Amino acid sequence: MRVRLSGNKYLWSFLGPLCVAFLLYVAIGAIAGALRIAPEFTSNFGLDERLQFLKNNKPSAPVGVILGASLASNDVSASLLQAQTGKTFINLGAYGLSVSDSRHLYAQLSREIPVREVIFPLHLFELRLYASVFSVPDSTLHRYLSGAMPFLEETSYRDINGLIYYLMNWHDYRSSQGFSSVAFNANGDVPLDIGPKTTDPSRWRADGMTGEPCRNCMRPLVDLCRSVTVQHHRFTLLLAPYRAGVVENKPGVVEMVRERARLLPQAMQACGGEVIDSQKLARFGDSCFADFAHLNQQGAEKLTQLLLDYRRMGGALAYRTVTCPRYGVDHLAVTDR
Amino acid sequence: MLFNSFVFLFAFLPLALLGYAIAGRVGERAAVTWLAICSLAFYGFWNTSFLILLTGSILFNYAVGTTVGRLPDGRRKSLLFAFGVVANVLLLVCYKYLDPTVSFLQDYGLIIDQTRLNIVLPLGISFFTFTQIGYLVDRRDHVGENLDFLRYVVFVTFFPHLIAGPILHIRDIGPQLLKRDTFRVAADRVAPGLALFILGLSKKVLIADPLGEPVAAAFTQAQTTGLIPAWVGAVSFALQLYFDFSGYSDMAMGLAHIFGFRFPINFASPYKTRGIIELWQHWHITLSRYLGLLLYNPLAMRITRWRISRGKKINRKALATPAAFLSMVALPTFYTMTIAGIWHGAGLQFIVFGLLNGTCLTINHAWRVFGPQSEHQPGWAANAGLVAFNLLTWSLALVFFHAVDFQQAEQMLCAMFGANGLALPPYLGAALAHLDAAGRWLNVHATVGHGATTIHGMIRLILTLAIVWGLPNTQQLMAEKSPSIEAVNDPAPAWMQWRPDWKWSVFLGALLCADLLSFRQTSVFLYFQF
Numbered sequence: 001m002r003v004r005l006s007g008n009k010y011l012w013s014f015l016g017p018l019c020v021a022f023l024l025y026v027a028i029g030a031i032a033g034a035l036r037i038a039p040e041f042t043s044n045f046g047l048d049e050r051l052q053f054l055k056n057n058k059p060s061a062p063v064g065v066i067l068g069a070s071l072a073s074n075d076v077s078a079s080l081l082q083a084q085t086g087k088t089f090i091n092l093g094a095y096g097l098s099v100s101d102s103r104h105l106y107a108q109l110s111r112e113i114p115v116r117e118v119i120f121p122l123h124l125f126e127l128r129l130y131a132s133v134f135s136v137p138d139s140t141l142h143r144y145l146s147g148a149m150p151f152l153e154e155t156s157y158r159d160i161n162g163l164i165y166y167l168m169n170w171h172d173y174r175s176s177q178g179f180s181s182v183a184f185n186a187n188g189d190v191p192l193d194i195g196p197k198t199t200d201p202s203r204w205r206a207d208g209m210t211g212e213p214c215r216n217c218m219r220p221l222v223d224l225c226r227s228v229t230v231q232h233h234r235f236t237l238l239l240a241p242y243r244a245g246v247v248e249n250k251p252g253v254v255e256m257v258r259e260r261a262r263l264l265p266q267a268m269q270a271c272g273g274e275v276i277d278s279q280k281l282a283r284f285g286d287s288c289f290a291d292f293a294h295l296n297q298q299g300a301e302k303l304t305q306l307l308l309d310y311r312r313m314g315g316a317l318a319y320r321t322v323t324c325p326r327y328g329v330d331h332l333a334v335t336d337r
Numbered sequence: 338m339l340f341n342s343f344v345f346l347f348a349f350l351p352l353a354l355l356g357y358a359i360a361g362r363v364g365e366r367a368a369v370t371w372l373a374i375c376s377l378a379f380y381g382f383w384n385t386s387f388l389i390l391l392t393g394s395i396l397f398n399y400a401v402g403t404t405v406g407r408l409p410d411g412r413r414k415s416l417l418f419a420f421g422v423v424a425n426v427l428l429l430v431c432y433k434y435l436d437p438t439v440s441f442l443q444d445y446g447l448i449i450d451q452t453r454l455n456i457v458l459p460l461g462i463s464f465f466t467f468t469q470i471g472y473l474v475d476r477r478d479h480v481g482e483n484l485d486f487l488r489y490v491v492f493v494t495f496f497p498h499l500i501a502g503p504i505l506h507i508r509d510i511g512p513q514l515l516k517r518d519t520f521r522v523a524a525d526r527v528a529p530g531l532a533l534f535i536l537g538l539s540k541k542v543l544i545a546d547p548l549g550e551p552v553a554a555a556f557t558q559a560q561t562t563g564l565i566p567a568w569v570g571a572v573s574f575a576l577q578l579y580f581d582f583s584g585y586s587d588m589a590m591g592l593a594h595i596f597g598f599r600f601p602i603n604f605a606s607p608y609k610t611r612g613i614i615e616l617w618q619h620w621h622i623t624l625s626r627y628l629g630l631l632l633y634n635p636l637a638m639r640i641t642r643w644r645i646s647r648g649k650k651i652n653r654k655a656l657a658t659p660a661a662f663l664s665m666v667a668l669p670t671f672y673t674m675t676i677a678g679i680w681h682g683a684g685l686q687f688i689v690f691g692l693l694n695g696t697c698l699t700i701n702h703a704w705r706v707f708g709p710q711s712e713h714q715p716g717w718a719a720n721a722g723l724v725a726f727n728l729l730t731w732s733l734a735l736v737f738f739h740a741v742d743f744q745q746a747e748q749m750l751c752a753m754f755g756a757n758g759l760a761l762p763p764y765l766g767a768a769l770a771h772l773d774a775a776g777r778w779l780n781v782h783a784t785v786g787h788g789a790t791t792i793h794g795m796i797r798l799i800l801t802l803a804i805v806w807g808l809p810n811t812q813q814l815m816a817e818k819s820p821s822i823e824a825v826n827d828p829a830p831a832w833m834q835w836r837p838d839w840k841w842s843v844f845l846g847a848l849l850c851a852d853l854l855s856f857r858q859t860s861v862f863l864y865f866q867f
Contacts, residue, residue, distance in 0.1 A: 010524035013837030014531055020846020025853055040857050156343055160854035161547070 028163070029155030037166050039157035041141060044133040046073070046095035047105070049182040054109065055145050057188070059088050062116035065109070066091040066188075067102050070179075071121040074294045075240045077304040078187035084308050087116070091188035095180065098130040099220035103227055108138055110231065112145050117234035119307075120224070123242060123293055124260040125209070125253055127217040179203070179291070191297035194290035195327030203291035204243075211252030214259055218267040225271035235273040237264075238307060241284040241299075246292045281317055282306055288324040298324035338382040340534075340588045341542055341856060349379065350592075353496075357596060358522040368520035369487050372596065376494035380460070387459040391494065394428065397421075398469040399489050406476040406483060414477065421473045425466050432462055437683035461500040463680060465493055467627060471506055474631060481507030488514045497592040501585050503603040503623035509822055510598065519597045529818040530594030532835050532845055536811045537587025539848045542855040544801060545580035548573045549860070551794030556739060559748035564759045567752035568732075569794040574739050575732040576801045579608060582621065587811050594820030602821045606810045608731075611723035613697040614705075616731060624677075633673040640664050657706050666702050671695040681738065686746045690737035697730060724806070809833060 032039075038052035064087060066072045072093025081089040092109065099122075106118065134141075136157075143149045172178030176193040179200070184190060196204070221237070228235040247253050268275050278284075288299030295303055302322045310317055338345045353375040360371040381388045401421035408414040436456040442448040472492075475481045484492060484507070492510050493499075513519045555562050555570020562570070586603035593600045607620035617625050641651050644664070655661045671692070678691015715723070733753070740746035751757070809829035812821060816828030818835065828834060835841055 008524075009837040010528040013842055014524055014528040016839065016842025017531065017535060017845035017849055020843050021849035021853065024847060024850035028850070028854060156853070157857065158854055159857040160851050162857070163854070 025155060026152075028160075029151060029158060032158055032163055033151075033154075037158075037163065039144075039154050040159050040162055041136050041144065041157055042133040043135060044094060044096055044101075045162075046070070046180070046182060047097055047101075047133060049184075050092050050094045050105075050188075051141065051145065053184050053188055054090075054092060054112070055147065057090065057186075058145075059090060059113055061088050062114045063087075064089040064117045064119065065106075065115055066093055066119050066121070067106060068093050068099075068120050068122060069097045069102075069126065070095045070294060071123065071126075071240050072119075073188075073190040074192050074290065074296075075121050075300050075303055076119060076238065076307070077189050077191070077300050079185055079189055080301055080304045081308065082187060089187060091184075091190075093121075093188075093190075096130075097133070099127065099224055101130070101133055103220060103224040104132065104134055106224065106227060108141055108145075111142065115228075115231075115233055117236070118228045119236045119238055121238040121240045122221075123240055124257045124264070125211070125247065127214070127221065127260060128212070176297070179294070189300070191300055192290040192294060194296050195324075196286050196289070197327070199289075199291055204289075206243075206246045206250070206292040209246075209250055209253055209292075211250070211254075211256035214256070214263065217260065218263050222267045222271050225268065225273035229272040235271070236307075237268060237273055237275045238303075239275065239277040239279060240293075241278045241282070241288075241295070241303065243286060243289050243292045244283065276307060276310055278303060278306060280319075281310065282320045282322050285321065285323040287327045288322055296324065296327055298326045338379055340585070340592070341538060341852070343853075343856065346853075349375075349382075354522065354527075354595065357520075361520040361522060365517050365520050366487070369491055369514070372495065373487055373490045376491065376496040376499060379496035380494060380499060383460050384457075390459055390462075391465065394425075394465065394469065395490055395493055397424065398472060398493075399486055402469075402472050402476040402489075403483075405473060406479065418473060418477045422470055425470050425473075429462060429466050432456060432458055434679075434683045464502050464504060465499060467504050467624075468493055470631070471504065471627060475507045482511035482515055484511060484514060495593070495598070497589040497596075498600065501582070501589075502621075503586055503589065503600055504627050505600070505623070506627075509601055513598050521597055522595075523597075525818075526597055526820075527595050528837055529815060529820055529835065530591045530596075532591070532841065533594065533811060533815055533820055534588050534591030535845045535849050535852070536814070537584045537589075537591060538852045540580045540584030540587065540811070542852050543848070544804070545577045545584060546855070546860060548577035548580070548797060548801065551791070551797070552577055552739070554791075554794070555752070556741075556745065556749060559740075559745050559752055561757055562749075562752045563757050564753065564755045566791045566794070567749060567757075569791055569798055571732045571736055571749065571753060572728065573794060573798055573801075575608075575728060575735050576798070576805065578735065578738075579604070579620075579805070580801075583811075590820050599820055599822045602812055602823055602825075604810070605812060606805075608728050608805045609724060611720060611727055612701045612704075613694070613727065613730065614701045616727060617694075617698065628673050628677055632676055633669045636669045636672055637665065640668065662703065662706060666706075667699045670698050670702065674698065685743040686737040686740050689743070689746070690734055693734040693737065697734065 036052065038045075038048040040048050041051060042048055064078075064081065066076045066078050066089065070093060073091060073095065074093070076091065076093075078089035078091040081087075092105065094105075097105070102120070106115075109115065140149075144154065166173065169178075169180070172180050173182050175181060176183050176191055177198070179192070179194070181190050181192065202208075225235045225237070247257060264275065282302075284295070284299060284302070288295055288302060290296040290299075299322075302324065306317075306320075306322070338349055340346075353371075356371050356375070357368060360367040377388060377391075380391055398421065401417060401424075405414055405418050405421065408417065436454045439448060439454055443451055443453075472489075492505065492507065492514060495510075498505060551566070552570050552574045555567050556574075559567070583604035590600040590603075601623055603622050605619040605622065607616045610616045610619055644651050644661070649655070649661070651661075651665070656665060674695035675688060675691040678687045678689070678694070681687045681690065733750070736749045736753070737743075737746045740749060812819060812825050813827060813829040814833060815835050816825035819825050
């Protein structure tokens with residue numbers, strides 16, 4: 001059965017969906033922008049948020065950058081570094097960012113902002129080789145970061161499922177009580193308000209953590225370090241603390257860390273980077289941790305203070321025990337040792 | 338260039354349509370030329386070097402087809418026709434099967450030289466080769482119109498169907514290519530064409546693509562996945578393939594109609610069918626029709642003639658004897674489905690996919706011939722059971738279709754039959770595990786980490802099945818102003834039918850917006866690899 005209808009009606013029924021789609025598209029883009037939800041340029045949600053933060057907070061003076069994965073976001077306080085040194089620092093750590101992607105990010109941001117030094121917090125058991133999360137050309141990122149990307153194009157990098165998921169997990173992302181928090185302070189730090197009492201027990205115990213052989217695992221680190229030092233910028237590899245006993249109880253992981261610790265000095269020497277091993281300078285009590293590897297807010301401040309003291313004293317620091325009284329002891333019957 | 342990309346929607350399509358509207362006013366020839374240029378540009382966007390192959394194939398087939406059409410019936414004509422078909426098949430074999438075959442022989446030490454050929458499969462090669470073999474057959478049999486070269490180029494390369502069908506016959510599209518009215522851009526074609534395009538696009542990006550998550554979870558961990566996630570993965574794949582491919586077909590049909598053409602229907606609610614014969618009659622209809630015409634029917638005819646020459650009967654009563662059934666039904670079915678399986682890919686798993694379908698079709702035919710001949714129609718519960726059973730059987734066969742190799746398919750089937758336990762989500766698993774004896778017998782264990790994927794997958798599966806079984810298909814929704822060649826016999830209720838009003842505009846606009854905001858997650862169409 002074929003029905004004949006007037007041409008005008010068809011014209012409107014052709015233009016109608018296009019107009020409705022356009023209006024909704026603009027509205028959703030505007031609302032997401034107003035809520036400061038980052039467009040999806042990469043497959044790493046944390047990195048997208050970081051790129052948005054960088055776009056909105058571009059320093060013009062030479063800046064020290066905290067780069068890396070979640071350890072960078074959570075464990076080092078750029079605001080404390082800035083307050084105590086009087087120099088500008090920003091934190092650009094992004095959850096799950098691999099070392100090679102950190103290098104990619106560094107290459108990108110060194111074109112956007114005047115970098116002075118890079119501090120790269122790391123755990124040696126984290127050096128894995130991941131596939132890159134960058135899926136758009138650098139020129140696109142540049143247009144975005146420089147604010148030259150039109151609104152409609154920016155909206156084309158939004159995803160309806162991602163937006164719904166974001167809204168459903170709003171609290172986790174926008175409060176400092178979730179491990180996936182992107183509640184940045186003015187310097188980009190993500191201080192975690194999680195202590196032994198409020199943590200996730202499986203994360204606290206590092207369930208499922210296994211060792212793996214180092215197949216060229218130092219290579220991305222050396223490449224990153226070299227790309228920084230070749231521009232005569234300072235590169236500091238900060239080996240962050242982890243909960244005492246967690247790694248030691250996992251034989252495969254212990255061997256992995258030992259092997260990497262053996263390879264590290266040679267690797268850093270090759271690229272002219274500096275290594276600060278916090279585990280050799282201090283013992284961080286359980287109260288400073290949000291889980292087995294990430295520090296909470298007070299822990300991050302203490303680690304940053306340790307870094308500042310180390311630099312001030314030229315490395316001649318007495319071994320110290322660090323506790324974080326604000327977070328007290330935990331319900332898992334683990335006390336500060 | 339994907340249909341589900343910004344470059345296609347906001348650059349290629351408007352430019353192509355605008356140029357077509359202008360060319361249409363200039364004249365028929367200008368419009369055909371413009372369509373040919375646009376279609377070749379569309380293909381060249383993927384890889385310009387393959388344009389040479391496509392153009393060569395078109396020139397060759399047009400020359401052979403035209404000559405075959407002119408020659409009188411006889412040996413010369415048959416030889417030239419056979420040469421044309423063999424050349425096409427060889428082209429397909431070279432690009433599609435040579436690399437996997439050599440790799441297979443290298444892996445098993447039958448070829449010492451370990452250098453891989455690394456032949457890149459040109460996009461849509463199966464589709465444009467099949468279309469042209471069909472053209473040669475039609476020319477031989479003097480079926481359909483005799484097209485000039487430019488129209489022939491459009492017949493083969495018209496961008497909506499070039500990459501993944503539907504497979505067109507000259508008698509479908511030939512008369513339209515010769516009609517002046519076709520080359521006119523009109524709102525009463527663009528509006529329903531756009532509506533069908535948006536519905537198809539939504540099927541792809543809003544339904545098919547998200548189903549990929551439980552599918553990937555089940556297949557990539559086939560060695561350890563439990564019974565429930567394995568079935569969720571397998572059935573999800575059946576649904577993903579349907580929405581992906583039928584979405585593509587809808588988009589192709591919608592686009593063709595925007596440019597004034599009508600395509601044949603390619604899908605007609607295959608998952609509402611009650612048997613595998615019916616399913617194949619509603620699934621990728623143009624391929625089924627093609628396989629029937631080129632493979633099944635010629636063999637069945639030969640067998641029939643052979644039986645007649647031997648003085649054997651060929652009527653319905655004779656068919657009910659095992660020997661006649663085997664020769665007249667089972668043999669052509671297995672032959673056709675095995676080749677259909679091989680067409681889908683070079684791995685052993687595709688042959689098994691074809692054989693499995695052949696087996697199911699033969700059993701279904703046997704049931705019709707040898708089973709109880711009752712006039713009684715089954716009740717709704719029996720119907721629902723048959724529909725569900727049909728989908729599960731089909732999902733089982735599709736495991737071979739989706740698996741990367743035979744081993745993965747085997748692992749997946751083992752998982753689907755409980756070799757890795759039930760694998761319930763953590764809280765359910767823990768509760769059942771308390772029933773110790775039963776738990777041990779069932780090999781119940783709770784999944785760690787994949788529970789959420791399974792639960793999300795199950796919810797998504799149920800919602801998708803509700804759409805499949807509870808709603809009319811897109812052709813039924815568009816029935817009143819169907820952009821298809823055939824009229825739709827069982828339209829959706831009047832209140833659900835597409836019509837040019839504000840309600841449909843808002844609905845389609847919202848769908849289009851959601852589609853555009855899903856392009857970040859979209860992938861290529863599953864059938865592109867064939």
